[in-house]
Amino acid sequence: MAEPAGISSLTLNRLSVYLRCLRQLQDSDVTHVSSSQLAQQFELSAALIRKDLAQFGEFGIRGTGYRVDDLVESLIKVLGLDRAHNLAVVGLGSLGSALARYLSINDKPFRIVAAFDVDGRKVGHKIGHLTIHHSREIREIIPQTGAQIAVLSVPESAAQRCYDDLADCGIKAVLNFAPVQLKQAPSVRTKSVDFQINLEELAYFLSS
Amino acid sequence: MAEPAGISSLTLNRLSVYLRCLRQLQDSDVTHVSSSQLAQQFELSAALIRKDLAQFGEFGIRGTGYRVDDLVESLIKVLGLDRAHNLAVVGLGSLGSALARYLSINDKPFRIVAAFDVDGRKVGHKIGHLTIHHSREIREIIPQTGAQIAVLSVPESAAQRCYDDLADCGIKAVLNFAPVQLKQAPSVRTKSVDFQINLEELAYFLSS
DNA sequence: CCGTGTGAAGTCCTTCACAGCT
DNA sequence: AGCTGTGAAGGACTTCACACGG
Numbered sequence: 001m002a003e004p005a006g007i008s009s010l011t012l013n014r015l016s017v018y019l020r021c022l023r024q025l026q027d028s029d030v031t032h033v034s035s036s037q038l039a040q041q042f043e044l045s046a047a048l049i050r051k052d053l054a055q056f057g058e059f060g061i062r063g064t065g066y067r068v069d070d071l072v073e074s075l076i077k078v079l080g081l082d083r084a085h086n087l088a089v090v091g092l093g094s095l096g097s098a099l100a101r102y103l104s105i106n107d108k109p110f111r112i113v114a115a116f117d118v119d120g121r122k123v124g125h126k127i128g129h130l131t132i133h134h135s136r137e138i139r140e141i142i143p144q145t146g147a148q149i150a151v152l153s154v155p156e157s158a159a160q161r162c163y164d165d166l167a168d169c170g171i172k173a174v175l176n177f178a179p180v181q182l183k184q185a186p187s188v189r190t191k192s193v194d195f196q197i198n199l200e201e202l203a204y205f206l207s208s
Numbered sequence: 209m210a211e212p213a214g215i216s217s218l219t220l221n222r223l224s225v226y227l228r229c230l231r232q233l234q235d236s237d238v239t240h241v242s243s244s245q246l247a248q249q250f251e252l253s254a255a256l257i258r259k260d261l262a263q264f265g266e267f268g269i270r271g272t273g274y275r276v277d278d279l280v281e282s283l284i285k286v287l288g289l290d291r292a293h294n295l296a297v298v299g300l301g302s303l304g305s306a307l308a309r310y311l312s313i314n315d316k317p318f319r320i321v322a323a324f325d326v327d328g329r330k331v332g333h334k335i336g337h338l339t340i341h342h343s344r345e346i347r348e349i350i351p352q353t354g355a356q357i358a359v360l361s362v363p364e365s366a367a368q369r370c371y372d373d374l375a376d377c378g379i380k381a382v383l384n385f386a387p388v389q390l391k392q393a394p395s396v397r398t399k400s401v402d403f404q405i406n407l408e409e410l411a412y413f414l415s416s
Numbered sequence: 417c418c419g420t421g422t423g424a425a426g427t428c429c430t431t432c433a434c435a436g437c438t
Numbered sequence: 439a440g441c442t443g444t445g446a447a448g449g450a451c452t453t454c455a456c457a458c459g460g
Binding site for chain 1: 401
């Protein structure tokens with residue numbers, strides 16, 4: 001068992017992909033799989049699968065491959081998906097609401113425990129069974145909720161201010177959807193999902 | 209002028225970031241900027257900014273830096289944002305609708321010219337001034353619209369089927385939001401924006 | 417003198433190829 | 439025999455450091 005040192009984002013993101021593929025195999029009642037079978041079926045690299053997994057232990061059986069159920073369980077543990085994660089959603093425009101809805105549907109380990117918006121028409125109303133608070137109350141309310149992760153889906157102009165508030169009140173990780181270059185707080189693990197940047201990359205290839 | 213060979217995704221995505229930062233400077237009436245000023249203000253790497261830009265030409269003035277307006281214009285050209293790009297949106301659930309709304313608001317070079325869904329209650333209705341068609345008509349309608357890029361925001365179970373249809377009818381690029389490992393068509397430039405994978409990466413850091 | 421553009425060095429990531437276990 | 443786990447090779451990306459032009 002080779003416990004982690006510094007695992008790269010690339011590796012971690014691939015682990016999520018592997019987990020997803022393995023669950024698909026579970027649904028088809030496949031019980032065993034080799035790295036090269038996985039690679040072929042899902043357009044991945046067999047060597048990379050083995051390297052990635054080897055960073056966390058020896059999950060395979062030489063000559064046989066991997067037991068699907070076991071590997072799923074192992075990956076869930078490695079990624080920390082075997083325990084609940086409390087989320088705060090900040091910004092309930094159309095994107096924020098879509099994300100909130102998505103997170104509510106899945107019996108995934110992510111659970112929304114707080115919701116914020118600046119729109120007076122939304123504050124006080126409910127999303128699911130959760131009351132929407134005004135964004136200015138972030139610092140006050142977050143600590144009471146046990147939220148460690150925040151999903152930030154506010155307009156560009158509000159993103160940095162909300163981010164700073166979240167950092168101040170002890171949030172440990174932020175998933176940012178606003179199309180801005182955030183000035184990051186050292187105490188907060190930050191990831192951005194940027195629709196616009198990806199679309200612009202595609203535009204590049206269509207123009208050259 | 210060193211015209212492109214194979215530009216990496218990483219470089220292209222950073223160009224989008226630079227463009228965004230420069231536009232912010234324009235709004236503050238900054239006319240000139242050096243790579244190190246940009247780096248400091250937006251938490252970027254000065255050497256990398258210069259390397260990235262150098263792949264497309266000599267945009268700077270030694271001893272002075274870059275003229276903001278000129279560099280904005282150059283980056284717009286490089287990324288292909290100086291011409292219109294026609295989009296098709298496939299899947300108008302809450303996420304797809306949010307994306308469609310976002311794309312309509314901006315006077316960006318991206319314009320939605322077709323919309324599809326499988327939901328009988330949506331088909332025939334309008335989103336903005338666009339009629340929603342049934343997804344089974346993708347192959348028939350896309351060629352009439354001039355759409356080259358598709359935004360795919362359908363449930364996992366429908367993603368591969370829709371993707372294949374899009375590839376078949378001549379779509380050149382797909383921006384996928386479905387949480388699946390797509391089997392890619394060689395004729396289609398494909399990018400995935402994966403909310404779930406990013407969230408799981410954050411979960412990892414909170415559990416270790 | 418200042419800042420760009422750029423070879424060279426350094427770091428990180430992926431692929432190769434094979435020893436060793438089943 | 440077959441497949442994992444892994445050192446070593448190869449490639450990609452970033453940082454360094456400086457020559458050159460303004």
